[in-house]
Structure formats: structure tokens, C-alpha cells
Amino acid sequence: MSSPFAAWARRGWVAAGRGLALFGGSLLAVLLAVTLALAVVSVAWVVLVPPTVMAVRRLANRARRLADAWAGVHIPAPYLPQPLNGGPKRFWRRWTWIVRDPATWRDLLWLLVDPIIGAFLAGLPAAVIAYGLFGLAQPIVWQPIVDAGGSNWYGMIHVDSQPAAWLAAVLGAGVVLLGLAIGPASLLLHAQFTRSLLAPTPAVLAQRVRHLTETRADAVDAQAAELRRIERDLHDGAQAGLVAVGMTLSAAEQLLADDPQAVRTLLGEAREASTKALNELRDLVRGIHPPVLADRGLGDAVRALALDSQLTVQVSVDVPGRLPPAVESAAYFAVSEVLVNAAKHSGAEQVWLDLRHHDVALRIRVTDNGRGAAEIGHGTGLHGIQRRLATFDGTLALTSPPGGPTTVTMEVPCALSSPKTTLSSETE
């Protein structure tokens, strides 16, 4: 057996095996379709449907993943971002999120069609190979079959003698080769079929493009404004301070011979001015990228914020590892702003800050015991945070009934790097 042939045969064989696995997936789809149908007609449909739909999504995501891994057909997930978990109306928010998403309905269509078309495409090569193997086995199995009184046909050959059985074996070998040959093609066809139903529709993509364009413009604007602020701060602060130091020093230089006492005073002034310039630089850097955040990551940086806050802030952090730097920074400044807001407007004395990364998102919840009735008005701090978080597909939700308490919940989808466990709770 030449090695190119071996490789070809192995490819066909592996493809047929994968097809069989996909066929199994289609059986799962049948099971889920039945479950969903039962859930819909049951009395408890309100409670049962969302988890079933989520199970369908998991199965669909598996199909997307396998299409990519086995046939190289990339299928992006089309679902709308999940709403925040908190709040009293969370159950209904979840329902609307599921029902409003066109991808949910396309998933259901896929669920119905996949057990027929998908299962056929996926199972075909394995079935053909199995039939070929049955042909190859004819020289051994024909006699027992005929003895048992069976009418033994293989293809169009009536196998009732040893020569006929050998002929059937030759045909069987051909059928096995055919099965191996159609394996990869059938896998590709299956993946394309999956894509036709499970890929995002142009409408969804257009919506996503709109969202990205908007948030990108926000991000670029915010960055430009930030650079302008830094430039202005440097110009009015440290830069001016250093010019003053230089001028004071040159004045001191001229007086050196005549008036040592005045020189002493001037040198003192110069040192004071340099200290002031350093302080301004320090504040500026703190506003750009806080040193604790760089050193320790979001957990300790938020603890440091809590220590600096006028309010009593109880912090609990469960973030095993470091977040992407951009997310860390955005989350840090968001928390900082929320704490400043609480100190300024809420009249609160105590704040509870909960920071955790779970599944694929960072969730920050800030609750204060203030007077409540806060709003996300245009131009307010919260609105600004909302816009900045949107750049990362993050969200901010506010519940603030009159009389309090006020809870700000922020969520940013992101992955963790370098897992290490830091789990602690303390009062600052």
C-alpha cells in the first residue's frame, strides 16, 4: 500500500468517524426538539423554556465548533449579548432576550432540519463503508445466511454460491473505497449546511457593525479628549513648574557672588517648585495608569481605591488571574467614578463593592446605603461610564429606588490570563 493512498484512506476513515459523531449530535437534536416541544405544552412552560433554549444553544455552539475544527468552516455565534443577571426583573429580561433574538428562531429551525438533512450528510460515508464491509464479509457469511433460509442479495448480485460471494466481496471493496472517497466532501457539505442555518444573518451583522462603529467613535473621541487633557495638564503644571525652577536657578546663579543669603532663599524656592512639579506629574500619572493597577492588577487597585475613599468601603474580590490591561483600566476608572459619585451625591456612609470574574465576564457590583433616586442622565458620570464600557461590549445597569439602596452593576465580557487564586474579603 503506497503511503499517499494510506493517507487518503485515513482521511476518509477519520471523516467517516467524525460524520458518525455528528450523526450522534443530530440524535441529541431530536431529543432536545422533543424536550422543547414538551416544555412548550407543559404548564410550567414559562420556567422550562429558557433553560431548554440555552441547551439548544450549547448544542448549536458545539455544531459551530465542530464545523470549524473538522471542515475548516468558521461559523461565528450570532447571539445577542446576555443581559445583566441582577435586578428584580431579571427573569423577564432573560425571556425577552431569548425571544427577541432572531438567532433563537434560526436555532429552532436548525433543530428540526438537522436530524434529517444534517444526519443524512453526516451519516452517509459511515453507512456506505459499513455496507462495503458487509460485501467484503460475504465469502464468510453467505453460507450461514442461506442456511438460515435468508434470501441473500448484495447490490444486484444474488449471493447463493462461493463464486458469487467472491464477486460480492470485490464489489464490497469498491463500496468501501467509495465511502472513504465521499467522507471529507460529505463532512464539508455538512459544515456548509450548518453554516447556512447557524451563521449570523446579514441583519445581525449590520446591527453589530452599527454598534461597533458607534462605540469605536466614542472610544476614539474619549482617547483624544484624554490626550488633550494630559497635554493641558503637562503644559500648565509640570512644564510651567520646571521653567520656574530654571528661572529661579539662573537668578540664584547671578546672585551667587554678591548675596549668598538671597541665593539660599532662591534655592529653597527652586526645590519647592520642583517638589510641586513632581506632585503634579504624580497626580497626572495616577490619572493615566495608577501604579497599583500596574503592580497588582484590578483586585488590589480597587482595594487601594477603597482605602482612599471618604466612605467606608467593604471590598470582596474573586478574580483568579489578571484581566486584559484595557479591561482592567476601564473597570478601575469605572469603579473610581462610581465611588466618587456615591461620596458626592448619595449621602451614603457605607459602600459594598463586589468584584468577580465568572464564566467569561467580569462583574462589578457597587451598592451604597444612600438616599437612592440616582439616574443615568445624559452627561452624568454614570452615562460616561456606560459609554466607555460599551467599547468592550460591557454594560452598566442602575437600580436606585427613592430612599435607596443604590446598586450599580457593571459587566464586561473578557477572558482571564494566568490563573492564580486570590479570594478575600475585607473592610477598608
Add this chain to the structure above:
Amino acid sequence: MRIVLAEDHALLRDGMTRLLQAHGFTVIAAVDNGTDLLQALTERRPDVAVVDVRLPPSFTDEGLQAALAARRQIPGLPVLVLSQYVEQLYARELLADGAGGIGYLLKDRVSSTDEFLDAVRRVAAGGTAMDPAVISRLLARNAKGKPLARLTQREHDVLALMAEGRSNAAIAQGLIIGEGAVGKHIANIFAKLDLPPSDSDNRRVRAVLTYLNR
């Protein structure tokens, strides 16, 4: 007095070595990274270490971590930490073991030579040297608390200097008042904050910092 110095910026390292040697200190090791620092601290056991927070290879809080690790091995090993920034969080971590011999100063304080050398000596003697910036932020945070509001302005000033780790004599000199007056102010402060009175400078500082750090 034997000193280990950790500073990655060569100019600053040389400058500080010269400064310390000119004032009668012996710099037994001047290192530029966290690994060497930890080794120098644990093997050579200096009378005091002067340490920059941010050191290679990670350029994060390597110096602080090395100092804390060394103090876990050798409790009370005197360490004066210098930084471009002061963080309450780091101050709290340094003070956490309650063993004394801790300094935490902004790097630019080095330019006031006398005060810097005084801080080095104080830390070496097991005392405390907290940066005024740390203390002022601690006081600001506690300003809303009622007990602190009961202090007079002068008591407030005395409290700030005491929290930095200064002796009665130094406080008296700083505020241009008599040492007796300082003692009286301190007694009043302890009464108003409901802290147990203490003769030892160190225990006194720790009590105040613990109070402010609540």
C-alpha cells in the same frame, strides 16, 4: 551602620550611596533588582535597608515584595521603602506585622538630606517613618469620623507629626513649641481617641496608625 541599598536607576543608586557614605553609613551592598535584594537582605542582614518599590525584572512592586519576604524571615528587619508614589495599601502591608522598623517615603524626600538621614536612623532604631503624604490622606479619610473632629488644630498637627513617627523632641522642634507642651497635647489626643496611653515612642506610633487605618 551597615546599609543595603536597592535602586535600579544607576545615577540615583550612586548618588544615594555617596550621600549615605558621606554621612558615616556603610553601604555593604547596592543592588538593582528584587532577586539580589532578597538575597542581600537575608544573607547579609543589614542594620537597615533602603529599597525602591519598583525594581526589575518585573518593574512592578518587586522591591516591596522582597522587603516583605525578608521581614517574614527576619522579623523586624528595618526597611525604609522609597517610591515615586505612596499608596495606603502598601503602607498598610508594611505596617501589618506590627514589628516596627518600617519607613515609607516618597523618593523626592531624599533631596531634603537631613530629614532623609533622620528617617534612615529612626527606622534602623526600630522606629517608624511614614511620609507626610500617607498621613495627610489617612487623616483626610478619618476627618468625617467624630473622634478626630474633637481634636484642636494644634492637636491635629501634633497627631500628624506623631503618626509620621517623629519623637517628642522632633515634634516640638517642627511646631516650635516646648517639649512639655507636646507631651500634654499627646496625652489629650490619646484621651480623645480613647487609646491606651503609652510611654514608648514606637508603641505610640503603632497605636495611632492602627487607629487611623481602621
